[in-house]
Amino acid sequence: MTTMTDANNPPVPERIAKSPSHWRNRKHADHFRNHDEEFDASKFGMWLFLTTEVLLFAGIFVAYAVFRMMYPEAWANGSNHLDWVYGGANTVVLLISSWTAASAVRCAQINNQKWLKINLIITILCAGLFLFIKFKYEYMVKLGDGKAPGTFFSYPNASDAHEQLWWSLYYMGTGLHALHVVIGAGLLCWVLVRSIKYQAYGPTEYTMVENTALYWHIVDLIWIFLFPLLYLVH
Amino acid sequence: MSTHDAHGSGGYHEEGSYLSGPPGMISKIWQWASTVDHKKIGVMYLVSVLAMFFLGGMAAMAVRYELLDPVRTVITQMEVDGVMTEVISTTGDRLTPIAKLIGADSANQAYNRLFTLHGAVMVFMFIVPSIPASLGNFFLPIMLGAKDVAFPRLNLLSWYIYVVGSLFGVLSIIMGGVDTGWTFYTPYSTTTDADHIRVVFMVLAAFILGFSSILTGLNFIVTVHKLRAPGMGWFDMPLFIWGLYATSIIQVLATPVIGITLFLLIFERVMHIGIFDPSMGGDPVLYQHFFWFYSHPVVYVMILPGMGIISELLAVHSRKHIFGYRAIAFSSLGIAAVSFLVWGHHIFTAMGELAAILFSGLTFLVAIPTAIKMFNWIATLYKGSIAINTPMLYALIFLFTFSIGGLTGLPLATLSTDLHLHDSYYVVAHFHYVMMGGTVMAFMGGIHHWWPKMFGKMYNEWGGMLGGILVFIGFNLTFFTQFMLGTQGMPRRYANYVDEFQSLHVLSTYGSWILLIGFLVHLATFIHSLIAGEKAPANPWGGLSLEWETQSPPIEHNFHHEPVLTHGPYDFETVVPPHCDPKDYPLPENPSAH
Numbered sequence: 001m002t003t004m005t006d007a008n009n010p011p012v013p014e015r016i017a018k019s020p021s022h023w024r025n026r027k028h029a030d031h032f033r034n035h036d037e038e039f040d041a042s043k044f045g046m047w048l049f050l051t052t053e054v055l056l057f058a059g060i061f062v063a064y065a066v067f068r069m070m071y072p073e074a075w076a077n078g079s080n081h082l083d084w085v086y087g088g089a090n091t092v093v094l095l096i097s098s099w100t101a102a103s104a105v106r107c108a109q110i111n112n113q114k115w116l117k118i119n120l121i122i123t124i125l126c127a128g129l130f131l132f133i134k135f136k137y138e139y140m141v142k143l144g145d146g147k148a149p150g151t152f153f154s155y156p157n158a159s160d161a162h163e164q165l166w167w168s169l170y171y172m173g174t175g176l177h178a179l180h181v182v183i184g185a186g187l188l189c190w191v192l193v194r195s196i197k198y199q200a201y202g203p204t205e206y207t208m209v210e211n212t213a214l215y216w217h218i219v220d221l222i223w224i225f226l227f228p229l230l231y232l233v234h
Numbered sequence: 235m236s237t238h239d240a241h242g243s244g245g246y247h248e249e250g251s252y253l254s255g256p257p258g259m260i261s262k263i264w265q266w267a268s269t270v271d272h273k274k275i276g277v278m279y280l281v282s283v284l285a286m287f288f289l290g291g292m293a294a295m296a297v298r299y300e301l302l303d304p305v306r307t308v309i310t311q312m313e314v315d316g317v318m319t320e321v322i323s324t325t326g327d328r329l330t331p332i333a334k335l336i337g338a339d340s341a342n343q344a345y346n347r348l349f350t351l352h353g354a355v356m357v358f359m360f361i362v363p364s365i366p367a368s369l370g371n372f373f374l375p376i377m378l379g380a381k382d383v384a385f386p387r388l389n390l391l392s393w394y395i396y397v398v399g400s401l402f403g404v405l406s407i408i409m410g411g412v413d414t415g416w417t418f419y420t421p422y423s424t425t426t427d428a429d430h431i432r433v434v435f436m437v438l439a440a441f442i443l444g445f446s447s448i449l450t451g452l453n454f455i456v457t458v459h460k461l462r463a464p465g466m467g468w469f470d471m472p473l474f475i476w477g478l479y480a481t482s483i484i485q486v487l488a489t490p491v492i493g494i495t496l497f498l499l500i501f502e503r504v505m506h507i508g509i510f511d512p513s514m515g516g517d518p519v520l521y522q523h524f525f526w527f528y529s530h531p532v533v534y535v536m537i538l539p540g541m542g543i544i545s546e547l548l549a550v551h552s553r554k555h556i557f558g559y560r561a562i563a564f565s566s567l568g569i570a571a572v573s574f575l576v577w578g579h580h581i582f583t584a585m586g587e588l589a590a591i592l593f594s595g596l597t598f599l600v601a602i603p604t605a606i607k608m609f610n611w612i613a614t615l616y617k618g619s620i621a622i623n624t625p626m627l628y629a630l631i632f633l634f635t636f637s638i639g640g641l642t643g644l645p646l647a648t649l650s651t652d653l654h655l656h657d658s659y660y661v662v663a664h665f666h667y668v669m670m671g672g673t674v675m676a677f678m679g680g681i682h683h684w685w686p687k688m689f690g691k692m693y694n695e696w697g698g699m700l701g702g703i704l705v706f707i708g709f710n711l712t713f714f715t716q717f718m719l720g721t722q723g724m725p726r727r728y729a730n731y732v733d734e735f736q737s738l739h740v741l742s743t744y745g746s747w748i749l750l751i752g753f754l755v756h757l758a759t760f761i762h763s764l765i766a767g768e769k770a771p772a773n774p775w776g777g778l779s780l781e782w783e784t785q786s787p788p789i790e791h792n793f794h795h796e797p798v799l800t801h802g803p804y805d806f807e808t809v810v811p812p813h814c815d816p817k818d819y820p821l822p823e824n825p826s827a828h
Contacts, residue, residue, distance in 0.1 A: 030791075031381035031461070041384045041460040048452045052490040059494030059524060063509060066520055074515075150507035150514065162515040168507035172498060 009113050016199055023202030039207050046211040050218045053180075057222050060173045064229060067169065071162040076234045078166030081147065086137050087231035090130050091223065097126030098220040101188075101213040108206035113199055116209075120192040123216065127185035134178055142167075170230060177222055184219045187212045251690060251787040270386035273788060275393050276372030277688065280681075282393075283364045286400060290355035291753070293348045298712070298746040300329045300345050301739045305730045326730070337410045345729035346413035353416030355407075358440045359400050361673055362532060365539035366485075367396070367450050369680050370478045372688060374454055376781040376788060377472050379463025379797040384456040392449035399442035406435035415727065417525060418496070420510040420518045424503045434500060441496040444489045447535075451485030454478055463780065465799035472779045472803040473562050477542020480566035484531045484538075484573060492528035495521065519584045526577035534573040536669060538566055540632070540676030541607055547629040547679050548611050550777045552618030555804040558610035565603035572599045582652060590649055597647035604640055608633070624698030625775075628679025631706050635671025639664060642717065660720025666713045678705070678756065685760070686774045690787040691767030697759030704752030711745025779803040 016022055032038040068075045104119035146154035149171045153164035191212050194200040201209045252273045255265045266274055305326040312321050327341035329348070338344040375383050383389050406412060409432040414423040418437055427433055458479050462471070499521070501507050508514030510521040541562075549556040556562065578585060578593030585593075611633060620626065642664045645651040655661065685693050715738045720726075724735050731739065773782040778801060784793050801809050 037460060041456050044459060045385060045452055045456045048455060048486055052448055052486055055487060055490035056494050059491055063520065071515065150505055165508050165515050168509055172501065
């Protein structure tokens with residue numbers, strides 16, 4: 001099958017074009033009736049998995065709400081210690097990366113191999129930048145001040161006895177989110193490698209790009225909730 | 235061999251079953267360890283969960299053994315060197331040898347660890363994966379007419395995750411076990427054995443096992459949605475599939491919550507983050523809310539597949555269309571929906587009056603869909619041509635014991651009576667009547683029902699019946715006595731008790747021995763069947779769902795051609811003419827079968 005945009009792509013070396021992993025050569029798994037059914041099933045499975053992610057973080061959000069009601073003072077103080085500039089910067093970084101992840105899916109659909117790779121690379125770089133800002137300007141600085149979770153809390157100027165709980169939840173919530181950023185970046189790298197090595201994704205075979213992008217969007221979305229709750233609401 | 239090969243030849247030839255593999259032990263093991271075939275994975279799960287059932291059962295036997303008598307201090311007067319001296323000794327610490335073995339301080343601590351072990355192993359490693367992961371994995375795709383589940387590799391991964399999780403659990407047990415109770419309530423779980431890693435390992439085991447459960451549920455939901463045979467609408471599915479579907483919804487929606495709970499608990503224990511620690515402003519009741527938000531829905535993960543099995547067994551073995559198909563199907567979904575709204579009834583005393591009243595009312599709602607099922611099952615039996623064999627025996631046992639289990643739940647949902655009954659043996663008895671009298675009985679019935687299909691061998695009907703009768707007697711003796719103990723005030727989770735309770739405790743322990751003998755009879759029957767059982771026909775019971783249309787045991791791809799649905803799973807009256815023994819009657823030629 002050739003597409004309109006094939007003209008945009010440089011000719012593919014024989015080795016890649018003949019590879020069973022090249023998107024033109026991909027066959028659907030034996031237990032599906034056709035390719036569409038496989039695609040629908042994979043995407044449905046991914047959405048179900050995203051549901052579990054939402055419920056996983058629901059625990060953190062519920063704990064946040066409960067302790068916010070119990071200790072409003074501690075919560076107000078805690079959030080005052082967070083700089084919205086870094087949180088805001090990270091929000092922008094993630095929003096951009098979500099845009100590029102969505103663009104990567106589009107590029108796979110129209111067989112724009114070059115921009116597929118570029119979009120994936122930008123997304124991965126954004127993931128790295130997010131983690132860099134998080135660790136370098138937030139975690140390291142806060143931990144240096146003694147604003148550590150639980151019994152490790154040694155910040156001398158805490159004005160409320162329960163501020164350590166705030167920091168516990170801050171680290172659990174953002175830490176779990178950072179773990180998801182790492183996993184998402186790993187998936188994106190895998191998609192990128194397969195795309196470079198085999199041109200594995202194209203108009204008839206972009207399930208993995210789509211599902212990885214969906215995962216990346218949920219990572220973004222969770223941050224969209226974490227950011228105002230932790231940084232903006234006093 | 236792909237199904238296309240058979241197209242050209244115009245007919246099909248005998249093809250090797252999924253059990254036939256390459257020669258050589260190592261290549262056989264590798265073939266099983268790397269398989270993505272849902273049937274093999276189902277069998278692997280079956281073996282693993284039964285091994286865990288044995289481990290948890292042994293712990294239960296030890297617990298019952300300790301409870302044979304109360305701890306008594308005996309003062310005997312002895313003449314030593316002509317002087318009368320009083321010698322003080324204690325009797326009844328029956329677990330002292332085990333305490334030495336596992337490094338516990340006392341027989342009482344050994345008892346605490348053993349009941350925790352029993353609970354954790356039975357809940358997380360046996361009963362949650364039991365029916366869905368073994369029988370469900372094996373039969374869900376076949377009953378839908380599919381070649382496999384939607385994500386076969388994920389399915390294998392889920393088994394490996396299960397094994398890794400179970401290994402952590404077993405490791406924790408080998409290191410000496412934990413005495414937190416299977417619920418890991420804080421502060422027990424954050425403070426006991428503070429110098430030791432084994433509590434972390436046990437919590438980690440439950441955490442890891444959750445992923446396995448999620449993957450199975452996710453796989454089943456997608457399979458049911460996408461891979462039904464042509465012509466099979468939602469209401470043409472066998473009710474076992476409906477049960478598994480409702481189960482999967484709960485698994486996918488509830489399990490992540492226990493994931494985050496245990497994740498926080500591990501950090502609480504290792505790093506003292508304080509979220510569940512009142513001395514740091516945390517809230518242990520929050521842990522209990524989190525825990526039961528998962529662990530209450532999960533009791534329906536345990537029972538719904540069992541209910542699905544019972545629907546199959548009763549219809550097939552009484553040769554009647556299931557009564558109220560849609561009512562049973564929707565009641566499964568109804569139970570799944572209500573299951574998320576009732577977690578508070580585990581912590582009535584830790585919440586306000588209004589919340590307790592609401593949770594109590596919502597809990598009563600569960601009785602409605604459950605009763606709908608019960609009445610439909612009994613109506614199915616009415617004027618049916620009932621065959622008394624092991625699967626039917628277990629289905630009848632289920633109706634009996636599960637009714638008791640369900641009805642005794644109502645006094646626990648009632649606030650005023652719960653005040654008296656909670657934390658007593660009454661709760662223990664109720665729980666075992668629904669879980670063991672429900673799920674395990676359905677599981678045993680299901681294993682016997684599908685045994686010929688899974689392994690291609692018939693089992694000895696006398697052995698099955700004898701085992702079933704022994705299990706029934708032993709089960710009721712073990713647990714009915716506990717209802718009496720509970721109402722008289724015997725609290726749960728104690729190694730010791732007052733003398734008045736002894737006779738009932740002794741009866742209960744005797745019952746557990748009969749129960750053990752019953753299960754050993756079953757084990758012997760299964761082993762005998764595998765070695766010397768006669769070859770099973772494709773459809774020994776005259777069932778009409780799709781799994782009976784393929785050979786026993788099924789071929790690698792389940793069917794030679796994609797099956798086309800020509801009749802419903804329970805259309806016994808229309809497919810089989812009246813006054814004709816359906817087992818002798820050849821089924822109408824399925825156009826897709828040749």
